[in-house]
Amino acid sequence: MSLETDTTERARPEPIQAVPVRHPGRWVAVAVIGVLVAMFVHLLVTNKAFNWAFMVDEMFRPPIMEGLRGTLALTVLAMVIGVSLGVVVAIMRLSENPILRGVSWAYTWFFRAVPRLVLAILFGNLGILWARIEFGLPFDRQIGALFGVDDFEARLFGFSALEILTGFVAGMLALGLSEAAYMAEIVRAGIQSVDEGQTEAAQALGLSRTQILRRIVLPQAMRVIIPPTGNETIAMLKDTSLVAFVPVSTELFFQLKAVGNRTFQVFPMYVAACLWYLLLTSVLLVGQYYLERHFSKGFGKSAQAKIRLRGITAEAGGSASEAGR
Amino acid sequence: MTQVTTTPAAGAAGTAGDGVMVRAEQVHKSFGPVEVLKGIDLEVRSGEVCCLLGPSGSGKSTFLRCINHLEKINAGRIRVDGDLIGYRERGGKLHEMREKEIAAQRRAIGMVFQRFNLFPHMTALQNVAEAPVLTGRERKGAARDRAAALLQRVGLGDKLGNYPGQLSGGQQQRVAIARALAMQPKLMLFDEPTSALDPELVGEVLDVMKDLARDGMTMIVVTHEIGFAREVGDSLVFMDDGVVVESGPPREVIANPRHDRTKAFLAKVL
Numbered sequence: 127m128s129l130e131t132d133t134t135e136r137a138r139p140e141p142i143q144a145v146p147v148r149h150p151g152r153w154v155a156v157a158v159i160g161v162l163v164a165m166f167v168h169l170l171v172t173n174k175a176f177n178w179a180f181m182v183d184e185m186f187r188p189p190i191m192e193g194l195r196g197t198l199a200l201t202v203l204a205m206v207i208g209v210s211l212g213v214v215v216a217i218m219r220l221s222e223n224p225i226l227r228g229v230s231w232a233y234t235w236f237f238r239a240v241p242r243l244v245l246a247i248l249f250g251n252l253g254i255l256w257a258r259i260e261f262g263l264p265f266d267r268q269i270g271a272l273f274g275v276d277d278f279e280a281r282l283f284g285f286s287a288l289e290i291l292t293g294f295v296a297g298m299l300a301l302g303l304s305e306a307a308y309m310a311e312i313v314r315a316g317i318q319s320v321d322e323g324q325t326e327a328a329q330a331l332g333l334s335r336t337q338i339l340r341r342i343v344l345p346q347a348m349r350v351i352i353p354p355t356g357n358e359t360i361a362m363l364k365d366t367s368l369v370a371f372v373p374v375s376t377e378l379f380f381q382l383k384a385v386g387n388r389t390f391q392v393f394p395m396y397v398a399a400c401l402w403y404l405l406l407t408s409v410l411l412v413g414q415y416y417l418e419r420h421f422s423k424g425f426g427k428s429a430q431a432k433i434r435l436r437g438i439t440a441e442a443g444g445s446a447s448e449a450g451r
Numbered sequence: 452m453t454q455v456t457t458t459p460a461a462g463a464a465g466t467a468g469d470g471v472m473v474r475a476e477q478v479h480k481s482f483g484p485v486e487v488l489k490g491i492d493l494e495v496r497s498g499e500v501c502c503l504l505g506p507s508g509s510g511k512s513t514f515l516r517c518i519n520h521l522e523k524i525n526a527g528r529i530r531v532d533g534d535l536i537g538y539r540e541r542g543g544k545l546h547e548m549r550e551k552e553i554a555a556q557r558r559a560i561g562m563v564f565q566r567f568n569l570f571p572h573m574t575a576l577q578n579v580a581e582a583p584v585l586t587g588r589e590r591k592g593a594a595r596d597r598a599a600a601l602l603q604r605v606g607l608g609d610k611l612g613n614y615p616g617q618l619s620g621g622q623q624q625r626v627a628i629a630r631a632l633a634m635q636p637k638l639m640l641f642d643e644p645t646s647a648l649d650p651e652l653v654g655e656v657l658d659v660m661k662d663l664a665r666d667g668m669t670m671i672v673v674t675h676e677i678g679f680a681r682e683v684g685d686s687l688v689f690m691d692d693g694v695v696v697e698s699g700p701p702r703e704v705i706a707n708p709r710h711d712r713t714k715a716f717l718a719k720v721l
């Protein structure tokens with residue numbers, strides 16, 4: 127008892143006011159970095175090769191802006207193809223049907239094995255295979271021959287391949303189909319990350335397979351799918367520059383290069399390309415942040431932190447895998 | 452408390468004449484070479500609460516999952532309310548049911564899991580209202596009203612907008628019960644509903660279940676809560692190693708177990 131009164135009556139000790147530990151290493155680092163930054167800025171300002179005035183003058187010209195629109199359209203369309211087809215391929219991969227599983231495996235294998243640049247150029251030259259692309263009964267001529275009818279044709283409509291497979295469409299398909307292979311893996315990992323009990327509970331309520339996928343599993347898988355998809359979108363934005371070699375002219379890098387070649391001021395235009403891609407990517411990063419926040423609804427702070435972490439590690443891994451593309 | 456009807460026509464008129472809600476005959480189930488259920492016979496009458504006891508690994512969960520066809524049985528028959536589960540009998544032959552038909556059968560059977568399995572991306576209200584809307588049973592507004600009433604009934608009227616992550620284990624399990632009730636099942640299966648809960652939260656879940664039993668809901672409850680079995684159960688079934696060792700009125704079985712295995716088990720949990 128006396129002990130208790132002792133503790134309550136004892137005076138509150140003075141707050142600690144210790145001398146903080148010094149960090150001389152930090153100051154050295156600051157000095158080194160400061161010098162390096164100064165050198166870099168000096169280079170940017172004094173080196174004539176940058177030709178800033180020319181660059182700023184050229185980088186907002188109408189053809190460049192059209193290229194910018196093309197790049198954005200290509201990114202969006204290729205990602206739409208990639209994500210929607212990727213979901214389908216992932217679902218096929220997880221299906222109980224061995225044929226679907228096999229098809230999905232083969233798809234992923236092919237499109238991950240071939241580099242995007244090669245794919246884009248290949249698609250640009252597909253016109254060599256078919257002069258026309260037509261829709262109708264498959265093998266109609268062979269079927270006709272079987273019944274003794276010569277030149278039997280059952281075709282509904284068609285286009286000239288050159289008309290359809292313009293550089294833009296070829297580039298879009300090459301990027302989109304290749305993206306689908308990567309997205310399929312991401313979506314599959316996302317679906318598999320959802321606890322088995324979720325599907326069971328939904329089944330026990332009498333929901334159908336598609337309802338469970340759409341309403342229960344995919345929304346939860348999104349938390350895992352979104353961060354790497356953001357990284358894929360950013361990678362895609364950069365990869366659209368590959369279609370400059372298809373060639374696609376309504377594309378940012380193609381247009382900047384064209385200005386450079388025409389004016390013999392190649393270097394400033396490459397710098398302009400850097401700046402444009404930096405800007406676009408930064409905008410995407412902001413969008414990614416808000417999307418992630420939306421899809422971690424109901425998972426609390428720590429879960430959201432984990433997602434951030436996963437996004438960062440995915441980014442680190444992403445750059446390594448990009449080298450292989 | 453708001454009065455909410457949960458059973459379509461509780462008890463009396465609900466069954467196919469003979470008053471039996473669940474009838475399992477010689478149910479066998481194997482996982483690969485391992486036979487987990489070795490001929491289970493069980494009858495649960497409409498409005499009854501059947502408590503299923505047994506040591507871990509004896510096949511209780513598996514049997515419960517067979518009743519709503521989450522597991523396919525290898526031999527035997529399970530009938531709920533007179534209807535064969537998972538199969539159709541035609542000309543002396545069994546035909547597998549389509550996925551749609553199985554889903555329709557499951558709607559009449561509610562299930563509550565040990566680990567709640569609430570949908571974490573939905574609020575309590577959405578968890579409860581989701582299935583009736585998706586299955587086309589109710590419009591959104593009506594489903595929400597009834598979901599709110601059901602949550603009120605399990606004592607969570609003030610937690611409608613909370614996500615599962617913001618609820619205690621006991622509250623989550625009560626939401627899970629409300630979610631199952633929203634489909635107006637004629638049978639409720641509980642798989643150790645209180646085993647994952649902190650001791651002080653067990654009571655609130657058992658209270659909801661008692662309330663439900665009083666309402667005439669037919670229930671099969673896997674549990675280690677002997678007190679609940681004695682107080683609420685109409686029958687007690689003791690399972691071990693994939694067979695029913697003994698069954699009877701709970702008080703009798705608990706007071707005078709006839710088999711050594713039952714005695715040994717009860718000695719451990721009492």
Ligand SMILES: Nc1ncnc2c1ncn2[C@@H]1O[C@H](COP(=O)(O)OP(=O)(O)O)[C@@H](O)[C@H]1O
Binds near residue numbers: 482
């Ligand atoms: N999906 C499964 N695959 C293989 N074995 C399983 C599976 N589910 C359960 N089992 C086995 O079946 C036996 C009974 O399990 P379970 O029904 O969960 O028992 P209980 O609920 O009585 O503890 C256990 O030995 C378990 O390992």
Ligand SMILES: [Mg+2]
Binds near residue numbers: 511512513642643
């Ligand atoms: Mg179990």
